[in-house]
Amino acid sequence: MASDGRSGLNRHPRCTPHGMCARTSHGSYLRFPRDLPTAGRLVVVSLRVRRFVCAEVSCQRKTFAEQVPGLTRRFSQRTERLRSTLVSVGLALAGRAGARMSDAFGTRVSRNTLLRLITSLPDPPSATPRVVGVDEYAQRKGRVYGTVLVDVETRRPVDLLPDREADTLAAWLSERPGIEIICRDRAVFYAEGATRGAPQALQVADRWHLWHNMSEAAEKCVYRHRGCLRPAPAPPPPQSQPASEPPASSPWPTGHRFAERTRAKHATVHALLAAGHSKRSIARQLGMGFSTVLRYAHAAEPEHLFTGQWQSRPTSLDAFKPYLDQRWQEGCTNAWKLWEEIKEQGYPGGYSSLRAYVSRNLRGKPQPVGPRPPSARAVTRWILTHPDALAEGDRLQLKTVLANCPELEALAGRVCSFAHMLTQLQGQQLPSWIEAATTTDLPSLQRFARHLERDLDAVTAGLSQPWNSGVVEGHVNRIKVLKRQMFGRASEEKRKAAQGY
Numbered sequence: 001m002a003s004d005g006r007s008g009l010n011r012h013p014r015c016t017p018h019g020m021c022a023r024t025s026h027g028s029y030l031r032f033p034r035d036l037p038t039a040g041r042l043v044v045v046s047l048r049v050r051r052f053v054c055a056e057v058s059c060q061r062k063t064f065a066e067q068v069p070g071l072t073r074r075f076s077q078r079t080e081r082l083r084s085t086l087v088s089v090g091l092a093l094a095g096r097a098g099a100r101m102s103d104a105f106g107t108r109v110s111r112n113t114l115l116r117l118i119t120s121l122p123d124p125p126s127a128t129p130r131v132v133g134v135d136e137y138a139q140r141k142g143r144v145y146g147t148v149l150v151d152v153e154t155r156r157p158v159d160l161l162p163d164r165e166a167d168t169l170a171a172w173l174s175e176r177p178g179i180e181i182i183c184r185d186r187a188v189f190y191a192e193g194a195t196r197g198a199p200q201a202l203q204v205a206d207r208w209h210l211w212h213n214m215s216e217a218a219e220k221c222v223y224r225h226r227g228c229l230r231p232a233p234a235p236p237p238p239q240s241q242p243a244s245e246p247p248a249s250s251p252w253p254t255g256h257r258f259a260e261r262t263r264a265k266h267a268t269v270h271a272l273l274a275a276g277h278s279k280r281s282i283a284r285q286l287g288m289g290f291s292t293v294l295r296y297a298h299a300a301e302p303e304h305l306f307t308g309q310w311q312s313r314p315t316s317l318d319a320f321k322p323y324l325d326q327r328w329q330e331g332c333t334n335a336w337k338l339w340e341e342i343k344e345q346g347y348p349g350g351y352s353s354l355r356a357y358v359s360r361n362l363r364g365k366p367q368p369v370g371p372r373p374p375s376a377r378a379v380t381r382w383i384l385t386h387p388d389a390l391a392e393g394d395r396l397q398l399k400t401v402l403a404n405c406p407e408l409e410a411l412a413g414r415v416c417s418f419a420h421m422l423t424q425l426q427g428q429q430l431p432s433w434i435e436a437a438t439t440t441d442l443p444s445l446q447r448f449a450r451h452l453e454r455d456l457d458a459v460t461a462g463l464s465q466p467w468n469s470g471v472v473e474g475h476v477n478r479i480k481v482l483k484r485q486m487f488g489r490a491s492e493e494k495r496k497a498a499q500g501y
Helices: 080-104 111-119 166-174 188-197 207-224 257-274 279-286 290-298 318-329 335-344 351-362 376-384 392-404 406-423 427-438 443-454 456-462 470-485 492-499
Strands: 024-031 034-038 041-044 047-053 063-065 131-140 144-151 156-161 181-184 202-205
Touching: 034 080, 080 111, 131 470, 144 166, 144 470, 156 166, 166 188, 181 188, 188 202, 202 207, 202 456, 207 376, 207 406, 207 443, 207 456, 257 279, 257 290, 257 351, 279 290, 318 335, 318 351, 335 351, 376 392, 376 406, 392 406, 406 427, 427 443, 427 456, 443 456
Parallel strands: 131 181, 181 202
Antiparallel strands: 024 047, 034 041, 047 063, 131 144, 144 156
């Protein structure tokens, strides 16, 4: 479809740089901008435009072409109506989806064309936010980081900074003196940049980061006292008659390391077989070969397995073996801890000899049957969960663990008081909580409390004010999604365009 006309053309157009009217015509040429399709048919406008000579002698352009207001612009292959429609599609659907939609109504463009149209738009006018949220995002994880700034009240992004340096943030804040509240995490560079760039603003530490740091400190405390998680072994049942001694014909008497190890493995294999375990399951549990398990299973007595000419030589560890066996049965399976204990009792040897004895003799001994102790992470989750939200079984296990360890009971009390202060916005109680936490025998909790003191004003405001950085974290997650969709090809301009700046 074509049209030829001069309606809307100026009789004496002006040169854009100088604004002077041109009266000398240089010539004319045809332009064929595309327009919106009609009834499913492609529409192309055939437009003859004139070229004029600029009256200004010093003009570098010399000649210029006239433009039709509302219809064309310089070097454009589309009409303004088609361009505005594609911009609307790009803003609504972005690149790939927008290209599919434009193809559906008869105007085929690439996804890159839509992104270029979006980036060519002028920045929308934005007022200085009163409450701004600051957080980092990864351009290349572990190497290059940037900063995203969000208007917390309108939940809209404001700007992206190329790095996370204090000077960059301070310069950005100093240009906007109307900012009253800054929501941030407790990173040193953001604290310093906010203090220098907006000294009049109230800094608010994010509550999610405070609770996250608290959970990390609690997990370290629980892991430090993981020995208290194992329940105390039940006392052995009284025996009505003394255990029968091995036959006199046995080539190795009681106390020989090979004999004791073989008897222990034989008893373990037959006990598991009696409990209904398969031979392959026993091999996996004990770390033995399948053929070895078969030999133990087929032997009615452990003496049938005594082969070879083993000799027992006296060592400096012999005097401490009864103590080591007793501690192993009590549940202490840490070789380094056992070595430290017998070292205090006068053991002159090194750690390697004890480690060899533990791996050779004690690892194969059957452990006392009892419930599996909870992991340090599970106990930490129980402590950090509200008591009303815990299952009955978890509540009983937590009660047992806290009863066996006073330090973990003190940790649970400090976590509960901190959670109440965080959820009820009672930041005025923070100094007393820090004082109580530093007096506990929990190094990780003490370090967490001392770190809160370094940023006391912002933490107190975070535990008192309703503002937080949740909306900022949402935009950080949105940036991550955009990066994954573009497979890391998103430049700074494309990220800003996709974020809607």
